């Protein structure tokens with residue numbers, strides 16, 4: 126079973142945009158109209174053994190990651206976070222003090238990003254071997270350029286990424302995937318600066334190759350990335366930078382001038398957007414010297 130195939134089924138069988146749901150499933154967040162007010166909503170989960178290892182990860186960082194992953198989706202829509210709701214399923218022997226520490230970490234992280242925790246639920250598993258699961262729902266409101274989707278990239282755009290990519294999961298299971306900064310202020314700065322020239326955006330969770338492919342498919346375009354331009358984290362080559370995932374940086378398509386740093390974060394042009402090629406051409410290719418590599422499967426996928 127592949128996560129991407131399941132998600133594709135969900136997207137294929139979802140209703141298209143309607144007046145009530147202008148952005149349907151398939152983007153970083155959905156948008157719905159509450160009365161006449163546009164509200165963005167998304168839900169995400171982190172699970173022990175999958176997204177972190179409870180044996181080595183401090184609870185403060187588990188709680189932080191549960192919240193910041195959802196906030197990264199708000200950044201991807203260039204929107205303002207509004208509120209969070211959290212549910213937690215705890216192993217039966219988790220204990221009161223650790224549960225309190227986990228909850229405090231989530232509330233403090235939410236407070237830090239001015240996105241209050243307004244509700245949720247706590248369940249105890251029947252046994253001690255079932256994993257800790259934290260599920261976070263985030264609500265947001267559109268930023269200065271509206272809600273920026275994955276589907277607006279067009280031929281002639283330049284493709285950019287923020288920050289540096291790869292190596293977010295350290296050899297000890299710790300690392301940047303736990304401590305990353307959700308790029309909300311960068312995204313809002315881009316929206317303010319570029320307005321309608323900011324055409325499409327996604328946050329990099331699965332890996333640059335795979336996430337750029339989501340953007341290309343949603344926009345109906347083809348993307349070429351120059352391997353030499355990908356900003357790599359220390360000790361990481363372009364291939365890992367394009368495939369490791371859990372960077373929680375932004376990948377976006379824009380026209381015209383784009384600032385080279387925003388809120389102290391580097392913004393790097395890494396590729397170009399083209400009309401879709403014939404059926405045999407991959408939606409995202411990485412150019413390495415004279416060679417072109419299909420990048421659409423470079424990245425992380427959950428499988429059983």
Ligand SMILES: [Mg+2]
Pocket residue numbers: 153197198201327328330
């Ligand atoms: Mg996302």
